[in-house]
Amino acid sequence: MIIAGVVLLASQTAVSCDEETSAVRLGNAEVATIDEIVEAPGTVTARTAATLTAPAAGTLGELHAEPGQRVRKGDVLAVIDSPDLTRRRDAAREALAQLPSGSPAGIGGISEFTAVRRRTDEQAAKAFEQARESAAAIADPQVRKALLDQVGAAEAGYRTASSASAAALRSVQSGVASLGRAMGSLSAAQRLQAEQAYELADAAVDALTLRAPVDGVVQLGGPAQPASGGSLAGLLAGGQAPAVAGGAVAGVDPAVPEGGYLAAGTPVVTVVDTGRLGLTAEVDETDVLLVGDGIGADIELDAAPGAVFTAKVRSVDLLPTTSARGGVSYQVRLDLGPLEKGSPTPRPGMSAIIRLKVRQAADAITVPASAIVSTGGRESVWTVRAGRYEAVPVRLGVQGEDTVQITSGVNAGERVVIAGADQVTAGAEAP
Structure with missing residues (x-):
């Protein structure tokens, strides 16, 4: 833990009573606002980074986006040509068109009825499997979920129709119904299967x-794996998951040109939503209990020395991670505050030093940290009372790097030893 203190408001001015012949220096206890700071390494994060991939093998037929282009949710970014999916849809359309309008022809008995029903079930199972595989390859989580939900609904609908034809067959076998009536149920199941196969293939x-799942800026290709490791999720501010998991965006995979071949799952374009920049801080386990929602922080970026940035804690992860130093740490997520006029705009992935203001004491009695000494196993401060030195036990509050809050033992305005305490003797006359 690195602690840094900042005095924001002083009600009195420190007084130095240094003598040229003495190493002892005196000052005054002051009333001020003091911050206790937990310093942690961090990274600038984007709200979302969504990578769209080819849902099936094919070629990049059309590319409608350029690197750096700002797009809106729903904009068409690219179109993939997939002969396999197109052939599957055309075959499903043809099979639907060839179905007879009435009951299945050529069924002369229960055995043939059973064979046709089994074949229809097998065709349905194959169509659902192909549709589920195609949906699972979709990168956009909303599109993928919609397609999988469509497959599930179609499968449930077909099971109902298949069960109806099976019940009709049992009725025929028990002499309750005629084969013609059962054939009507089978015909309905066949037509439903063919319609669903076409609808799923068409979807x-x-x-x-490929459409933009969020507003953002286009980057062609997908996240590249950096040599140092890391994850795309680490560059996100949280609240929305990336469309595709991958390596940290230290670069991108080479973009595929129009007409280029794409294997299923090949990254085509990445949309980075920078509408709300954030940060993640890696806070050591010894400090994390001091961090809570709403705590403010000052930010320094390696890429922008001297620039002033502020942030506020949004959440603290419950589960730990292994820190870069090998210890246990927790991810603290922050929202970046408004940028000052003229300040550079941070980019996702930039390294930062995050100074979390974990505790603050306003109108507190403070002394320089150098005034605190240990005597008899407890903290004390050398004061000047009635013109002589006296060691006074004190109770500490908020502790900064340069100043410390005194909650009891010393009053505002009292003269205290701020340097050379090892040369002070109790009862000796003070200058």
């Missing part, structure tokens, strides 16, 4: 059109 083709 998979529609998913080949």
Whole structure:
């Protein structure tokens, strides 16, 4: 833990009573506002970084975005040409068109009815499996969920129709119903299967059109794995998960040109939402209990020395991570405050030093940290009372690097030894 204190408001001016012949220096206890600071390394984060990938093998048919272009949610960024998905949709359309309008033809008995029903179930299972595989390859979580939900709903609907045809068959076998009536139920199941197969294949083709899932700035390709490791999730401020997990955005994979081949899952374009920049701080376990929501922080960026940035704690992770120093630490997530006029705009991934103001005492009695000495196993301050030195036990409050709060033992305005305490003797006359 690195502690730094900042005195924001002083009601009195320190007085130095240094003598040229003595190393003892005197000052005054002051009334001030003091901050206790926990310093931690951190990283600038983006709100969301969504990488869109090819949902199936094919070629990049159209590219509608340029690097650095600002886009809106729903904008078409690219279109993938996938012969496999297109053929599957065309075949499903043809199979639907070829279905007879009435009951299945050529069924002369229960055994043939059973064979046709089994074949219909197998075709349905294959269509659902293909549709689920196509949906699972979609990077956009909302699109992927919508397609998987569509597959699930279609599968449930077909199970109902298949169960109805099975019940009709049992009725025929028990002599309750005619084969013609059962064939009507089977026909309904066949048509439903064919319609669902086409609709699911058509939805998979529609998913080949990649749309921006969020407002943001375009970066072609996807997140590249840096030599130092890390994760794309580490560059996010939280609240929204990335569309695709990957390495930290230290660069991007080479962009695929129009007409270039794409394997399923190949990153095509990344949209980075910088509408709300944040930071993550790596706070040591010895300090994390001091950190709470709403705590303010001052930020220094390696890339912008001298620039002033502020932030506020949004949340503290419950689960620990292993810090860069090998110990246990916790991720603290902050929202970056408004930028001052003329300040550079941070970029996701930039390194930062985050100074968290974990405790503050306003109108506190403070003395320089150098005034605190240990006598008899407890903290004390050498004061000047009635013109002579006296060691006074004190109780400490908020502790900064340069100043310390005194909650009892010393009053504001009292003269105290701030240097050379080892040369002071109790009862000796003070200058």
